[in-house]
Amino acid sequence: MLISELQTPALLVEQAALRHNLDTMSAKLPGARLRPHVKAHKCTSLARLQYANGHRGFTCATIREVEAMAAAGLGEDLLLANEVLDTRRLGRLVEDGHRVTVAVDSAETIEAAIAGGVREVLIDVNVGLPRCGCPSDSAGALADLARRAGLAVRGVMGYEGHLMLVQSEAERRNQTEQAMQQLLAASAEVGGDLISAGGTGTYTVNTWANEIQAGSYALMDTAYQKLGQPFQQALFVLGRVISVSSDWAVVDVGLKSLSLDHGLPHIDGAEVWFCSDEHTTFRTGSGALPRVGDLVRVRPAHVDPTVALHDTLYLVDGSQVVEPWSVDMRGW
16 A cells, blocks of 8 residues: 555654664663653554564553553563552453553552552652652652552652753753652662663663663654654654645644644644644745645654554555554553
């Protein structure tokens, strides 16, 4: 099949760019140094490539992602890096022989892990992002509580997500060090083998964590590309020009097929004016407008929520569709 035969909007993944990104990251963070975050692509076919590159542990954001990874035979070491208060579905996976670890940051989330049958936890520590995580000076007490209740505490995790898009690498490194000092202090109190943190924005500067939870690197988006990292844009939303006026054109890619939380998408050689539900309005830099029916590749600003809007990823090589991949980790 040619990409011109696809119904638009369609989510494309350039095969060569994907392979470059996977190999580049694996060379920098081989084996257990990387715990890829599957929330970025929600696709077990892509996760299998990461597994083949030597990464046996994975990070998940939802119960559905954990279940799908286990069903795909990728359940050797799954971390749900999120607090959940109903872990019964996870407990069933543990009973079936899969290794599932859950992040906890309170007595309530510890109790939930126990009630659902989860046996291993990480203490989630707030390292500066005002989201989940306990204060670093409370982590030891929570670990003691978990162990007294019969849970195995594997270590700590902390996500410096507020630093991922800091433009200056020197400033990103400096602020990451400050965040990780809090995590190391917690680790000294908690014990365990794991110090889990990081992401695509800080993978080069975070030398304190012993595993990095990067995910976006595989497909990339325009927000991360601004950091000048060695990864290539692999993800595109393919659209067709459906209307042309005297000064602008409209492609059938809008809010329902890409995320705008990190800004407007990008179209090479064009200026994107705005997006609405089903449309993106743009003008080419040269002033020469496309024709109705022309194909346009739109580069999203944020990969994770963009992928979550689609059922299928189309692995492509230029104009040729190589293989359709199900986005089989969608949903909760």
